[in-house]
Amino acid sequence: MFGSIQEVKDKLTAQNYLINDNSATAVYLAVRLQKPLLIEGPAGVGKTELAKAAARALDTELIRLQCYEGLDESKALFEWNYQKQLLRIQANHLTDRTWEETKANIFSAEFYLARPLLKALQAEKPVVLLVDEIDKSDEEFESFLLEALSDYQISIPELGTVKATSIPVVILTSNNFRDFSDALKRRCIHLYIDYPSFARELAIVRLKVPGVNKVLAEKLVAFVQSLRKMVLKKSPSISETLDWARTLVLLGVETLDEEIVMNTVNILLKYQQDINKVADRIGGLLPE
Amino acid sequence: MDEKILEFAVLLRKAGVKVSHSEIAESLGALSLVGLERENFYNAMAATIVKDQSDLETFDKLFYYYFDPEFFGHRAEALKRWPNLYLTGSKDRCSGTEQTPGTGQGRATGFGQGEGLATTAADSFIQVIKTGDYGEMAEMVKRGVASLGQIGEEDLRDMKKAVRQVKVFLEWNMGIYRIEQEAGVVDESIWLTWQERLTEMERLLYLELEKTIINELGSEALETIIIRENLNELDFYRLSAPQVAEMKKKISRLAHKLATRLSFRHKRAKHGTIDLSKTIRKSMATGGIPIKPVFHDRYPTRPEIVVLCDLSGSVRMFSEFMLQLVYSIQNRFIHVRSFVFVDTPDEITEYMHNREIEDGIRDVYNKARFSKTAFSDYGRMFIDFCEKYLDALNKKTTLLVIGDARNNYQKEHAEYLQKMGREVKRVIWLNPESPDMWDREDSIMSVYGRFCHQVYECRNLEQLERAARQII
Numbered sequence: 106m107f108g109s110i111q112e113v114k115d116k117l118t119a120q121n122y123l124i125n126d127n128s129a130t131a132v133y134l135a136v137r138l139q140k141p142l143l144i145e146g147p148a149g150v151g152k153t154e155l156a157k158a159a160a161r162a163l164d165t166e167l168i169r170l171q172c173y174e175g176l177d178e179s180k181a182l183f184e185w186n187y188q189k190q191l192l193r194i195q196a197n198h199l200t201d202r203t204w205e206e207t208k209a210n211i212f213s214a215e216f217y218l219a220r221p222l223l224k225a226l227q228a229e230k231p232v233v234l235l236v237d238e239i240d241k242s243d244e245e246f247e248s249f250l251l252e253a254l255s256d257y258q259i260s261i262p263e264l265g266t267v268k269a270t271s272i273p274v275v276i277l278t279s280n281n282f283r284d285f286s287d288a289l290k291r292r293c294i295h296l297y298i299d300y301p302s303f304a305r306e307l308a309i310v311r312l313k314v315p316g317v318n319k320v321l322a323e324k325l326v327a328f329v330q331s332l333r334k335m336v337l338k339k340s341p342s343i344s345e346t347l348d349w350a351r352t353l354v355l356l357g358v359e360t361l362d363e364e365i366v367m368n369t370v371n372i373l374l375k376y377q378q379d380i381n382k383v384a385d386r387i388g389g390l391l392p393e
Numbered sequence: 394m395d396e397k398i399l400e401f402a403v404l405l406r407k408a409g410v411k412v413s414h415s416e417i418a419e420s421l422g423a424l425s426l427v428g429l430e431r432e433n434f435y436n437a438m439a440a441t442i443v444k445d446q447s448d449l450e451t452f453d454k455l456f457y458y459y460f461d462p463e464f465f466g467h468r469a470e471a472l473k474r475w476p477n478l479y480l481t482g483s484k485d486r487c488s489g490t491e492q493t494p495g496t497g498q499g500r501a502t503g504f505g506q507g508e509g510l511a512t513t514a515a516d517s518f519i520q521v522i523k524t525g526d527y528g529e530m531a532e533m534v535k536r537g538v539a540s541l542g543q544i545g546e547e548d549l550r551d552m553k554k555a556v557r558q559v560k561v562f563l564e565w566n567m568g569i570y571r572i573e574q575e576a577g578v579v580d581e582s583i584w585l586t587w588q589e590r591l592t593e594m595e596r597l598l599y600l601e602l603e604k605t606i607i608n609e610l611g612s613e614a615l616e617t618i619i620i621r622e623n624l625n626e627l628d629f630y631r632l633s634a635p636q637v638a639e640m641k642k643k644i645s646r647l648a649h650k651l652a653t654r655l656s657f658r659h660k661r662a663k664h665g666t667i668d669l670s671k672t673i674r675k676s677m678a679t680g681g682i683p684i685k686p687v688f689h690d691r692y693p694t695r696p697e698i699v700v701l702c703d704l705s706g707s708v709r710m711f712s713e714f715m716l717q718l719v720y721s722i723q724n725r726f727i728h729v730r731s732f733v734f735v736d737t738p739d740e741i742t743e744y745m746h747n748r749e750i751e752d753g754i755r756d757v758y759n760k761a762r763f764s765k766t767a768f769s770d771y772g773r774m775f776i777d778f779c780e781k782y783l784d785a786l787n788k789k790t791t792l793l794v795i796g797d798a799r800n801n802y803q804k805e806h807a808e809y810l811q812k813m814g815r816e817v818k819r820v821i822w823l824n825p826e827s828p829d830m831w832d833r834e835d836s837i838m839s840v841y842g843r844f845c846h847q848v849y850e851c852r853n854l855e856q857l858e859r860a861a862r863q864i865i
Contacts, residue, residue, distance in 0.1 A: 126436060127439070143444070145446060293444065334582075390580070391582075
């Protein structure tokens with residue numbers, strides 16, 4: 106567990122994740138107050154990465170639940186292993202066990218498959234549970250999650266209430282695809298990760314792409330930062346900056362010029378409209 | 394301390410931020426963990442209380458005013474008890490040190506001394522924007538606010554006026570005008586930085602002015618100001634410049650919400666009319682006996698919309714918001730056609746289609762011909778519309794009229810609205826004035842209202858959201 110905000114910072118930095126004060130405080134509070142941490146922000150600023158780094162920093166397992174439309178309890182919580190149950194019934198059929206015995210048998214722990222949520226609650230030592238892109242799930246699933254998040258327990262009709270053996274660190278991420286209910290928000294510590302400042306982004310690039318030289322790194326980060334000030338359909342985020350930096354290193358580029366940028370700008374910008382807009386002004390956007 | 398935080402939460406609620414008891418309790422728990430050092434204090438409060446990114450601005454502002462030693466100045470012992478809450482200056486959001494080429498030569502004689510002789514106020518304004526020194530920006534704003542002299546209640550009542558006065562003193566608009574002239578010459582990246590600084594400067598000005606007012610007039614003023622922060626319930630025409638920007642963000646969120654909510658709601662409901670062919674096909678499995686009926690999938694109906702926006706003075710702001718809303722959820726409609734008018738309608742669909750909303754609106758002002766006399770004339774407009782564009786309407790369309798129905802005592806010609814109404818499915822009128830202003834002076838809302846299916850009062854975001862739900 107984290108003892109102080111500084112410790113959060115140090116340990117995450119050791120895991121190659123640079124974190125600012127604001128985020129570190131939120132992570133620290135979430136861990137210490139045992140509240141879920143709801144992380145919002147544009148795509149690609151490192152929300153999921155933060156959860157992964159936190160798991161490594163806490164030296165524990167990361168259990169990931171990827172949300173999508175139509176995700177339901179059986180996929181998230183647990184499922185009866187139907188095939189195995191059938192096998193058991195058939196096997197019992199050959200012996201002379203009674204139906205009562207069989208019935209008692211097939212609804213036991215042996216016959217269910219724990220899904221991420223249950224796994225996280227039943228883990229021996231506290232794990233990090235990452236509920237990724239929770240905004241993609243349905244509203245019904247969200248209210249189902251509430252029970253798990255508020256008391257760290259879940260009711261399963263056949264088994265009764267399952268209490269967490271150890272309280273997991275829960276991290277929810279969202280791209281703001283839809284709004285959450287107030288009930289969910291109330292239970293969470295909230296963190297908004299925005300695009301990083303020049304200095305921080307530079308540090309991240311230098312850390313993650315060791316091959317890039319200092320001058321090039323500064324220029325490419327300055328260029329990306331200027332892009333973000335423009336009104337674009339989709340601004341480039343850190344993951345795109347890193348991809349771009351890697352590409353430039355791969356191409357053996359020493360310094361930025363208009364031609365190279367135009368040839369590789371599709372890594373940063375994902376809409377043709379944006380590319381056109383930038384192409385018109387490329388000369389002015391490039392740092393000297 | 395607990396008391397202070399509770400009071401703070403009450404103020405936040407007044408500003409329209411939802412704060413529950415459990416969140417307050419949590420923030421107190423968090424504070425006991427991280428201590429009272431200002432930075433940590435702020436981070437902890439923000440993480441536990443603000444759950445919606447769009448509320449953060451309000452939170453920041455209130456935090457800045459409320460946990461300011463000057464505000465508690467008359468309660469000196471409060472300060473003694475919480476010495477850690479010292480003010481370290483607001484967060485430096487500008488990358489301040491960056492040097493811009495072309496400055497530092499000639500007139501860079503330093504700021505603040507030469508006002509009057511060597512450099513005019515506009516010069517120093519441009520200078521500050523170009524160098525972007527945060528301290529100098531704050532200094533300049535402070536001087537501007539100080540120029541107002543004694544702050545009185547009328548400044549609180551009409552802050553826009555006070556802001557105008559400060560801007561005149563600083564030759565603000567003159568500065569902006571000259572900076573914009575340079576826009577074509579300098580590099581794009583520099584221009585973007587300047588723009589950012591201009592916005593920051595505007596924000597600082599409001600911050601400084603409000604803070605001065607609060608310190609002068611006490612906590613009632615704080616309350617008044619903070620209530621104005623509640624964008625959901627604030628009248629559209631009262632918005633300050635930074636609030637307009639914030640409002641635009643809110644509207645695009647609202648658009649997003651409307652668009653996604655719809656799909657959630659319509660997906661589930663699967664009953665109603667029976668799909669006969671599928672039912673029979675399915676009944677084959679049970680020997681031709683239809684045991685389970687199959688229902689038609691329900692597809693959300695996508696209405697056609699014709700928007701008719703008044704672009705004259707007072708309603709303009711609201712019309713722009715409405716256009717933004719309609720066009721952000723364009724894909725929810727089969728077809729949107731939009732017209733603007735002051736005294737004659739002109740179609741602007743082409744300008745808005747698949748464009749940035751800002752570009753579209755700029756084109757509307759530059760190119761569309763919607764005003765002959767610059768005075769609203771609804772009657773004239775309805776006649777012209779019937780002449781030129783009546784074929785835009787059909788039985789599937791919803792006609793959305795946005796305006797205050799202030800006709801400058803011209804002829805009403807309501808029969809033309811009636812005629813239009815007969816062509817369409819629904820006529821909805823959104824009026825950005827409060828109902829007790831209707832039918833006063835030159836407003837003839839009820840004359841036109843008779844031929845509308847619905848008339849909504851639509852003064853603020855909350856009402857806009859309600860109306861939008863009705864329309865879709």
